[in-house]
Amino acid sequence: MKKQWWQKEIVYQIYPKSFKDSNGDGIGDIKGITEKLDYLSNLGVTMLWICPIYKSPMDDNGYDISDYFDLAPEFGTMEDLDELLKKANEKGIKIILDLVINHTSDEHKWFEEAIxxxxxxxxxxxxxxxxxxxxxxWRSVFGGSVWEKVKGRDEYYFHAFGKKQPDLNWENEEVRKTLYDMVNYWLEKGIAGFRIDAITFIKKDLTFKSLESDGVDGLVKCTKTSRNQPGIEEFLHELKRETFEKYNCVTVAEAPGVLYDELDDFIGENGYFSMIFDFKYADLDVASGSEWFKRVPWTIKGLREKIMASQMAIQKYGWGANFIENHDQPRSTTKYLIDQENNKDAIKMLGAMYFLLRGTPFIYQGQELGMTNFERKSIEEFNDISSIDQYYRAIEEGFTKEEALKIVNLRSRDNSRTPFPWNSSEYGGFSTSKPWLGMIENYKEINAEDQIGKEDSIYEFYKRMIDFRQNSIYSNCLIYGDIAPIDTKNDDIISYIRHTENEIIYCYFNFSQKFVFEPLNIGNKKVIFNNLKEFEINEDGIVLKPNQALLITV
Incomplete structure (x- = not known):
């Protein structure tokens, strides 16, 4: 694959509402991000993905946009954003924004006029x-019908997500052209590109026929009829041609529902986007990303198989965006490590496993500290509309209130949206007043101040790992090299090789609490990366300690 500038980036995702509050109103803001650029630069970040900061009534925390050309006043002004762009650029940090073009807010002037x-x-x-x-x-992603009645008329409008998020009609050429003009406005402003939200939802099954129900509510999930539908390729080709192609920008698609044999269209040489998020291993614990109460048992072996299937499929056609956390996912520590969620060695091992895969690594705010899930005691403590819907749907499906609350605690999007803990003071140094969302319970033990400069901290490990990928003699192989699975017989090991024509790196990650032997019959084995202080290698192979990440070359 031809080398592209965005392959080398280290992307850090910011949920602005919860990152840093600069003015004491309990809500994070743009100036708060600017204040913390040194923190991000010190970590080694080269690009920020900032979740929506556009004007919005915040029914879905900014993913319901009421004005594409204005900012939400709680986040700041356009002058604040210009200052952030300027100061970030001075530190070599690029900025991408969310692009939400499947739907608007019902408080957008277009929809208000339509009504x-x-x-x-x-x-x-x-x-x-x-x-x-x-x-x-059809059932919306956030529960209930996709149709909302217009007051006073025998008429309904369509919303794949919340009822305050009416879907735009992409069949209307004027809608598309208006959106393209908006996209180009932001690219002209100097942002480096976009993370593109729910883009596979823009094409619907225009028959609008009912299907067989898949729930006790008598509804069927709309992903079967409103996601990645035939004909979407015409819209996506046009979107690229009229916007992205005119700029040397990066585009990262949230594109659930895309099959691996369709990846060439999405990220191939002439694909619609630069790279793609694959959710198949992120949602391995549930039947689907929108039905949390249908829990699915999983194993490390199953996780390995999903990750490697994803990596090999993406490598065949293009480039991937690697992640273990984001604003729609719970904390990776709790999800993947379970009873080892507070084990620093396990957290470092997990981080290295995904970070050194082929693709551009994405870090979600707080991940570099090893933040964990919370445990809320009541549904009233949740803000996320999806969590609230899933709680009541679980009860409707026969779960008790206690069981439903446990399920929502495990998967709630609020887990990753708790205010960032900068220190152990009241409200974690995030704000001087009560935050918009309750703090994580353990912020006095897990916070930035307690980890910066501490040799064995998770933060310092991430910093070292980033530097290793970006600036070591192995960087070319780790960034641009291919990937292939290592055939391990150990069910609790994830292992792969990164390789170029003249270099090979063997990567092993032990998810178990046991010592595990892995055969490795190569010459002079050289350990080049290790999350523990010690390692054990011999002629026949290596002995991985519990929670060990080990990279070896010759």
């Missing part, structure tokens, strides 16, 4: 159906 004047052109900016009955039995 108040059904004969206006804006009525065709959205998807409406006339009738006295709900048009079909």
């Amino acid at each position: 108040s004047n059904p004969k206006s052109k804006y009525h065709d900016y959205y998807i409406f159906k006339e009738g006295e009955e709900v048009p079909n039995n």
